[in-house]
Amino acid sequence: MSNQHAETTAIEARNIVKQFAGHTALNQVSLEVKRGEFISLLGPSGCGKTTLLRILGGLEHPDEGAVLLSGKDVSGVPAYGRNTNMIFQQLALFPHMDVYNNIAYGLKVKKLGKAEIKKRVAEVLELVQLSDYSNRSISQLSGGQAQRIAIARALVNKPEVLLLDEPLSALDMQLRLDMQHELKRIQREFGGTFIFVTHDQNEAMNLSDRIAVMRSGVILQYGTPSEIYERPVDSFVAKFIGDTNLLEAKVIESSGSKLIVECCGRTFEARNPGAAGVGSTGHLSLRYEYVGLGESAERCDNQLTGKILESVYGGASIRYKLDIGGGYELTANVQYQPGNPIYGVGQEIALGFQREYALFLDDSREA
Amino acid sequence: MRTKNVSFKWVLYVAAILICLFLTLPLLIIILTSFGAGTSSVFPPKGFSTEWYSHLASQKQFGQAFVNSLIASSGATLLALVGGTLAAMAILYYPFPGSGVLKAFFMSPMVVPKITLGVAYLILFSKMHIAGGLFALILGEAVTVFPFVISIVGSALANLKPADREAAADLGAKPLRVFFTVTLPQLKISLLMAGAISFVFTFDQVETALLILRQGSYTLPIQLFIYMEKWQDPTIAVVSVMMIVFALLLFFGIKVALKSAPAMEKMLGKK
Ligand SMILES: Nc1ncnc2c1ncn2[C@@H]1O[C@H](COP(=O)(O)OP(=O)(O)OP(=O)(O)O)[C@@H](O)[C@H]1O
Ligand SMILES: [Mg+2]
Numbered sequence A: 001m002s003n004q005h006a007e008t009t010a011i012e013a014r015n016i017v018k019q020f021a022g023h024t025a026l027n028q029v030s031l032e033v034k035r036g037e038f039i040s041l042l043g044p045s046g047c048g049k050t051t052l053l054r055i056l057g058g059l060e061h062p063d064e065g066a067v068l069l070s071g072k073d074v075s076g077v078p079a080y081g082r083n084t085n086m087i088f089q090q091l092a093l094f095p096h097m098d099v100y101n102n103i104a105y106g107l108k109v110k111k112l113g114k115a116e117i118k119k120r121v122a123e124v125l126e127l128v129q130l131s132d133y134s135n136r137s138i139s140q141l142s143g144g145q146a147q148r149i150a151i152a153r154a155l156v157n158k159p160e161v162l163l164l165d166e167p168l169s170a171l172d173m174q175l176r177l178d179m180q181h182e183l184k185r186i187q188r189e190f191g192g193t194f195i196f197v198t199h200d201q202n203e204a205m206n207l208s209d210r211i212a213v214m215r216s217g218v219i220l221q222y223g224t225p226s227e228i229y230e231r232p233v234d235s236f237v238a239k240f241i242g243d244t245n246l247l248e249a250k251v252i253e254s255s256g257s258k259l260i261v262e263c264c265g266r267t268f269e270a271r272n273p274g275a276a277g278v279g280s281t282g283h284l285s286l287r288y289e290y291v292g293l294g295e296s297a298e299r300c301d302n303q304l305t306g307k308i309l310e311s312v313y314g315g316a317s318i319r320y321k322l323d324i325g326g327g328y329e330l331t332a333n334v335q336y337q338p339g340n341p342i343y344g345v346g347q348e349i350a351l352g353f354q355r356e357y358a359l360f361l362d363d364s365r366e367a
Numbered sequence B: 001m002r003t004k005n006v007s008f009k010w011v012l013y014v015a016a017i018l019i020c021l022f023l024t025l026p027l028l029i030i031i032l033t034s035f036g037a038g039t040s041s042v043f044p045p046k047g048f049s050t051e052w053y054s055h056l057a058s059q060k061q062f063g064q065a066f067v068n069s070l071i072a073s074s075g076a077t078l079l080a081l082v083g084g085t086l087a088a089m090a091i092l093y094y095p096f097p098g099s100g101v102l103k104a105f106f107m108s109p110m111v112v113p114k115i116t117l118g119v120a121y122l123i124l125f126s127k128m129h130i131a132g133g134l135f136a137l138i139l140g141e142a143v144t145v146f147p148f149v150i151s152i153v154g155s156a157l158a159n160l161k162p163a164d165r166e167a168a169a170d171l172g173a174k175p176l177r178v179f180f181t182v183t184l185p186q187l188k189i190s191l192l193m194a195g196a197i198s199f200v201f202t203f204d205q206v207e208t209a210l211l212i213l214r215q216g217s218y219t220l221p222i223q224l225f226i227y228m229e230k231w232q233d234p235t236i237a238v239v240s241v242m243m244i245v246f247a248l249l250l251f252f253g254i255k256v257a258l259k260s261a262p263a264m265e266k267m268l269g270k271k
Helices: A003-008 A049-057 A099-109 A115-129 A145-156 A173-190 A201-207 A226-231 A235-240 B003-034 B051-058 B061-095 B099-111 B114-127 B134-159 B164-171 B175-203 B207-212 B219-230 B235-257 B260-271
Strands: A007-019 A022-035 A038-042 A064-069 A084-087 A161-165 A195-196 A210-215 A219-223 A244-255 A258-263 A266-271 A281-287 A302-313 A317-323 A330-333 A348-353 A359-362
Touching: A003 A038, A007 A049, A007 A195, A022 A064, A022 A195, A022 A219, A022 B235, A038 A099, A038 B207, A049 A084, A049 A195, A064 A258, A084 A145, A084 B164, A099 B219, A115 A145, A145 A173, A161 A201, A161 B219, A173 A195, A195 A201, A195 B114, A201 A226, A201 B114, A210 A226, A210 A235, A219 A226, A219 A235, A219 B164, A235 A244, A235 A359, A244 A330, A258 B164, A266 A302, A317 B134, B003 B235, B051 B235, B061 B134, B061 B175, B061 B219, B099 B134, B114 B134, B114 B207, B134 B175, B134 B207, B175 B235, B207 B219, B219 B235
Parallel strands: A038 A195, A038 A210, A084 A161, A161 A195
Antiparallel strands: A007 A022, A007 A064, A210 A219, A244 A258, A244 A281, A258 A266, A281 A359, A302 A317, A302 A348, A317 A330
16 A cells, blocks of 8 residues: 555545344445545435444444554554544433533543643533533433534544534534534534534535445445536435436437437437446436426427426425326426516426436446 | 311321331330340330440440451452442343353342351351351352342443443543443442442341351351340340441431432532
């Protein structure tokens, strides 16, 4: 391994396999996170996010594979020997200590001076906006306050890698946005590496440099939010991040990245992100906002007509559900400004979409 | 309707008072006897005097026996607390084939007749050349109270959250430090409870002590037993009263300790 690699990679998982009583929780998972990067693990419940995080933190040992911290193999190093800190899904604040002693715990283990400990605890309490709570007992905290104390307890140690297991899930919307902002700021300021587990795709999109989308023990795609949004590797990722129309499709003509697919009883031009050849079956993924209505449909590569079934006003945009014949439906999300036309239910309308935005996702990719 | 309720309430009161009397009457009789003036324990006592209390001062063997009892009970309790907690942790944290059987084995002194255990100890400790002394008694009684510790501390241990220990390890604490800063503090109350029960249980243990102790290391119950075989004066009652007072002090001591446990924690934690 080159030196350069060790300098830029903060933590890396290589071909991790983990089984629980015959059930495979992680299957050949590899993940590489650069120093100072903020990445999210995103996926449905039970897909192995927590398990991966615990393996990175040394709380669980993989059956196969290795974990590298700053290029050094730490597979044999227990949690207390790794410079990583975890914010637990169940928080795990010590019930027999007050807030101050919970936060000071890691610093006391490191044998820091009393004055130094006091100063750093006060700083981090201010950061999570709970300065007056130093002497509270843990049972006297609300769910959101407890989460913020758990964040403080990990942050105060300035770890090389911070592992966050859904730390914002108990917060109300406003506090959640504030904390997202704070987390991002904290991460920029001390330049730490954050690995953030979440169910919430918006949270992942807003915070992350890169997102790893997981399903049943494997990472399906690991890339920047725009890569994942614009070029999902399969229909699961496409549906999990953002809203998309998924239509069954079959390739009937292929030339480079341009495809002609049979879909909804018609033919459309579509983009080929992979190597799908003639005869492959899969789904056409068409994001709601890429469907144009009325005038904006006129210049599109694919044009058809539909009947409005439903229209939902959403302030900045309007969402239409359209019947395109043959029992097929499409959803379109149209930017709205006062003065723009609003189409009524039952109205016949032209609709269209560009080849560039209609992704053909090959089903054979999925296991 | 209302009068019926009221009269029923009185029935309950009377019943409660009768039960209280039934429970405390023996103690009351002991207390009254101890203030008797005669040379024999009779009830009702003839006259009132505190002469037997002053007489007790000259009976040095009771003081010695009390100290012996204290040593034996404290020793056995400590031994059982340390051993029992470790055993409970081993069974819970590192389950191995047969750990259930091991637990049942540790609980078995609860059902084995004490006198059988006593005979077994006598034979074993004689072979080890420690029979007759307090050390032998401590070993023997620790085994008898082991089940209390295993069950009380064991169930408290099972209720602790594993994530707390993981969090401590994640914050850099090695296993020993995790034990002393996270596990042990959360077991404090159950340790106190198991300790109190063990102490009280061993304090008036007769069967084992009677078999394995020799003169000079007699504990209080044995000393009383031996004294009673020779004399029938109210000294026995006086010693019993002292034991009642001691038990009450112990009881209230534990209550106070339990009540102030969170307060003490705060005091220690803050500094
Ligand atoms: N200690 C364990 N023993 C047995 N099975 C486990 C254990 N821990 C996790 N699993 C299983 O492994 C799989 C992955 O669990 P994991 O906790 O990593 O999911 P997750 O992605 O964090 O889910 P969530 O979003 O609900 O927290 C699940 O099927 C779970 O049942
Ligand atoms: Mg989880």
